[in-house]
Amino acid sequence: MLDKFREAKQLEIDSLRKDFMEGRVPAAYQGERPSFVEAIRAKGPGAVIAEFKPASPSKGILRENLNPLDYADMYADNGAAAISVLTEHKYFKGTPDFLFMMNQPGIPLLRKDFIFDPLQVAMTASSPASAVLLIARMCDNATHLSQLIEIARMPGLAPVVEIFDQADLDMAREAGADIIQVNNRNLDTLEISLDQARNFIAQKREDELWICASGISERKQVTEMAQLGYDAVLIGTCLMETDDPAAKLAELTGAK
Template identity: 85%
Template sequence: MLNKFREAKQLEIDSLRKSFMEGHLPAVYRGDRPSFVDAIKTKGPGAVIAEFKPASPSKGVLRENANPLDFADIYANNGAAAISVLTEHQYFGGTPDFLFMMSQPGIPLLRKDFILDPLQVAMTASSPAAAVLLVARMCDDVTHLAQMVELARMPGLSPVVEIFDQADLDMARAAGADIIQVNNRNLDTLETSLDQSRNFIKQKQEGELWICASGISKRAQVEEMAGLGFDAVLVGTCLMEADNPGEKLAELTGAK
């Protein structure tokens, strides 16, 4: 699955490299970039990062004609600490434009995509995003991941490093990551299990911020993950499929 995502991003990377060779580098965004870490700590443990994703590889289209402007307001008004914004187009129906469209409420945005090249980090820094997702195993090695982590921090982005197994966690720490996102999805079956997070959180170290991602759909699960030590949970599919996304989010955040 990750190889498919890698292939899907190559056109974007080639385009960015061509522009770079022609002397064009995206200018760093000069507007407000609220702190992702501060927002999580203020509402954590168990802060909810609400995700906007029109589609997913496992379920296809999640919501027809989903309006990112509407969802930004809905998420901000119902207790979200931050918004995860899918910008990958082929499998998730996203676009980097969503980062600008969803910045109006002023809560931190996490760019969720498959970031493989330093120029993608530069492009993220040219948007209102406050954080960027880096999937550990999509990097060539520890040196590559460490470079991406450092590049993200330079313009003020928070690098969120996603892990699936022990090797990923070891690599993330060796690369200097201090925001760890545990993905509960099995990449082979696409099924989710919170046992993944239940097991990994035992290794949380002082000074780290941990996020539980995938498989959360109930308030009791949010409370359990918070009790185990997760600073935040990332919730997407159940919000996108809900008849009333705001009501569902308020339930998850405890605002209802």
């Protein structure tokens, strides 16, 4: 699955490289970039990162005619610690423009995309994002991942490294990651099991921030992950599919 995502990003990377060779390097964002880690710590354990994604590869279009600005306000008003913003276009119908459209409430934005080239990180730094998702297994090795982590940290982006198995976690740590996102989806079968999160949390270290992603749709699951030691949970699909995302998020965060 990740191979098709890598292929989908190649045109974007080729364009970024052409711009770079011609001297068009995106300048770092000069506005406020609120701390992703501090926002999670303030509402954790079990802080909710609410995700905005118009579509998904497994379910297609999740909702039609979405207004990113409305969702940003709604998420901020109902207890979200941060917002995960899908910027991949082909499979998720996202765009990097969402990062500029959704920063008004002032809570941290996590850019979620398939990022494996340094220029993609530089482009992220030119936006109001506070964090960037790096999927460990999309990198060639720990050195490659470490390079992306260091480039992200220079302008103040928090690098969130996503893992699916033990080899991913080992690579993340070798690369110097300190924010680990455990994805509960099996990439081969696309099945989701919270047992993935339950099993991995035993390896959490004191100086690390851990996020549980995929499969959370009920308050009791948020509470369980918090009790296990997850600093945050990332919730997307159930918020995008419900008719009342504000009420659903308030339920998940315990805001109401």
